[in-house]
Amino acid sequence: MQLFINKNCLSKIKVLFIFVYLSPLTLFAQFNESDTLRTKASLSLTGFFQEGNVETLIFRAQSDFSFHPWKSTVFKTSNSYVYQEFGNQKADEDILSRNFLYIKEENRIHPLVLGFVSTNFRRKINLRYLLGAGLTFGVLKREHQWLEFSISSEIERTEFATADFNRPQYYGDKTLRTIRGTLWISGKHHVVRDRLILNHQSYIQPSLEKRNNFRWRTDIGLEFPVWEFLNLTVNYLQSFESIVVANEKQQDRFLTFGFTLKSY
Numbered sequence: 239m240q241l242f243i244n245k246n247c248l249s250k251i252k253v254l255f256i257f258v259y260l261s262p263l264t265l266f267a268q269f270n271e272s273d274t275l276r277t278k279a280s281l282s283l284t285g286f287f288q289e290g291n292v293e294t295l296i297f298r299a300q301s302d303f304s305f306h307p308w309k310s311t312v313f314k315t316s317n318s319y320v321y322q323e324f325g326n327q328k329a330d331e332d333i334l335s336r337n338f339l340y341i342k343e344e345n346r347i348h349p350l351v352l353g354f355v356s357t358n359f360r361r362k363i364n365l366r367y368l369l370g371a372g373l374t375f376g377v378l379k380r381e382h383q384w385l386e387f388s389i390s391s392e393i394e395r396t397e398f399a400t401a402d403f404n405r406p407q408y409y410g411d412k413t414l415r416t417i418r419g420t421l422w423i424s425g426k427h428h429v430v431r432d433r434l435i436l437n438h439q440s441y442i443q444p445s446l447e448k449r450n451n452f453r454w455r456t457d458i459g460l461e462f463p464v465w466e467f468l469n470l471t472v473n474y475l476q477s478f479e480s481i482v483v484a485n486e487k488q489q490d491r492f493l494t495f496g497f498t499l500k501s502y
Contacts, residue, residue: 277305277501282459284473284496295323298473298494312340320475320492330490331359346376352390362399362483368392368418378425382432385425391446392418402484405450414481416445435461435469453479461498469498 285297297320304314315337322330339351354368372390379386394416401412408414424439437459445451455477461469475492482488 277303279303280498280500280502282471282473282496282498284471284494286494293323293325295321296492296494297321298475298492298496310342310344312343314338314340322492329360331357333357340374343374348374348376350374350388350390352392354392361479361486364397364399366394366396368394370418370420372420374422382428383426385427386423388420388422388424390420390422392420392443394418398483400483404482404484404486404488405480408481414451416447416451418443419446432463435463437461451481453477459498467500469500471496471498 280302282300282302283298286294287296288294298318300316300318302314302316304312307313315335317335318333320330320332322328334356335354337353340348341350342348349371350373351371352368353370354366356366357363358366370390370392372388374386374388377385377387396414398412398414401408401410403409420441420443422439422441425437427436428434429436438457440454440456442454443452456475458474460472462471463469473492473494473496475494476490478489480488
């Protein structure tokens with residue numbers, strides 16, 4: 239499978255993501271009580287700003303949307319945008335779209351199909367996509383508490399802006415392809431009499447072909463409800479990639495503060 243992208247395509251992708259981020263806001267006004275049982279949407283906006291001797295701007299937007307296209311089938315999409323700037327100089331601009339189709343979700347063990355699309359400015363990733371499938375194992379499922387593990391395998395293709403990497407064996411080719419296996423852990427927990435909500439999703443993705451090609455990511459959010467549809471949010475994001483372009487660090491960390499709007 240061949241996939242090519244240029245600057246015009248990237249601009250269209252960014253416009254699409256802006257629409258996806260804003261769409262939950264319009265959905266809030268359209269849902270009725272019965273809709274929210276089968277359709278859920280949320281929009282989280284967090285960031286950090288400092289001005290003076292050191293100028294820093296970090297902004298993160300994330301939208302989550304799920305619905306039932308067919309009976310016993312759930313489609314979930316999570317789309318995030320991260321922007322970081324130091325001294326009016328752009329340091330990061332990342333897009334990540336994670337899409338899942340869960341079949342027979344009411345069962346403790348059920349299959350899933352997934353598709354990821356992402357870009358990364360600092361890591362010089364023009365476009366990355368993954369397509370795969372796997373199984374989800376439900377450990378805990380209650381009204382305000384759930385925890386699940388998933389295992390999957392994916393085909394991945396990553397287009398870089400350069401062929402100069404931190405590992406010499408990957409020199410000379412801007413496009414890297416591999417097959418991955420992924421272990422996921424995710425959950426949501428209401429604690430302290432629903433005054434605190436913990437959200438988390440972590441995964442590790444080793445290549446099944448190259449031992450030195452792996453990545454992991456953990457995303458943790460704390461929400462403090464202030465209104466039925468509004469929560470204050472603290473978010474921590476940490477990611478690691480073993481293969482990066484030359485002179486770039488393998489690990490990133492973001493700590494941001496803001497709020498979450500939701501339809502349920």
